[in-house]
Amino acid sequence: MALGLLLVRLLMVAAVVAGGLPRRADAGGLAVGFYNKSCPQAEDLALAEMRDIVEKDKTLAPALLRFMFHDCFVRGCDGSIMLVSRNGTGERDALPSHGLRGYGEIERIKAKLEQACPLTVSCADIIVMAARDAVYLSDGPRYAVETGRRDGKVSAAFDANNDVPPPSSNIVDLKTYFSVKSLGWKDLVVLSGSHTIGWTQCSTFAGDRLYNYSGRGVQDPSLNKKYAADLRQACEAGVPDDETVVAMDPVSPYTFDLAYYHDVYNDTGLFLSDQALLDDQWTREYVAQMAAAASPDEYFRDYAVAMTNMGRIEVLTGDSGEIRKVCGAYVD
Structure with missing residues (x-):
């Protein structure tokens, strides 16, 4: 049995013994329209950038949808997939992240939002908005998204290798x-x-x-x-x-x-x-x-x-985490 799956099953056993599944982290700080006052144009600006991105390369729509899954399943929806490890041990370096695309596109949207509303919209929220817009621009629904996440400061390949279900899963x-x-x-x-x-x-x-x-x-x-x-x-x-x-x-x-x-x-x-x-x-x-x-x-x-x-998994809100100016900050 793979180490990651073994750890997952051990967590499940522990949850049963404790009387239930691991609780969803408090998502009380999330809300539809979280940026209505602090950056009212945030979602429109993100959609405009996504529209241009997808018009130039249709394959980036599914890539950015996948991007949210990889961010949220590892340490929660906290933008940690964007962090760059100096020693090659971050989420980007993990086996499940092989072939992942969208880093530059998330940075592009972040830069546009920084121009409009400096240090206001988190990378974590941009990833969620980009995924929603990727679906919409592929003729899917454009549903309301909750925002208000803050960015995590930790990124570890170990977590990604353990938490992302492989395509060979039963x-x-x-x-x-x-x-x-x-x-x-x-x-x-x-x-x-x-x-x-x-x-x-x-x-x-x-x-x-x-x-x-x-x-x-x-x-x-x-x-x-x-x-x-x-x-x-x-x-x-x-x-x-x-x-x-x-x-x-x-x-x-x-x-x-x-x-x-x-x-x-x-x-x-x-x-x-x-x-x-x-x-x-x-x-x-x-x-x-x-x-x-x-x-x-x-x-x-x-x-x-x-x-x-999925967007509520282990989110950081309130005073937790940070709002980064650049999503791909370096970490040790």
């Missing part, structure tokens, strides 16, 4: 990782739908799905055979290819829609963690419901709730 492990963050099965299955946009390197899935399932040197038997053949053409066996990327949803990789659930329901989900959603009664029923839905409206409502829940 359903038990996924639910455990999410439970430790006070997120439930519905948050899991709804947030997994973020894979309806974006691309990933062959190295993140080819071994587990195409060539060495369960360490047996075979293809994952649950993977649709035609889809597997297409993936094999893109990702050659034995080639540690981090340059070749494939769409997580081959049908509409630029559009935030329900195609992900069609993919998973038809055994064409890319990751083992996608396929795993069919191995639990509740997540499987939700996948089937969304795969059959005529409209994404219900999913869009659920997504807004799930993103709000």
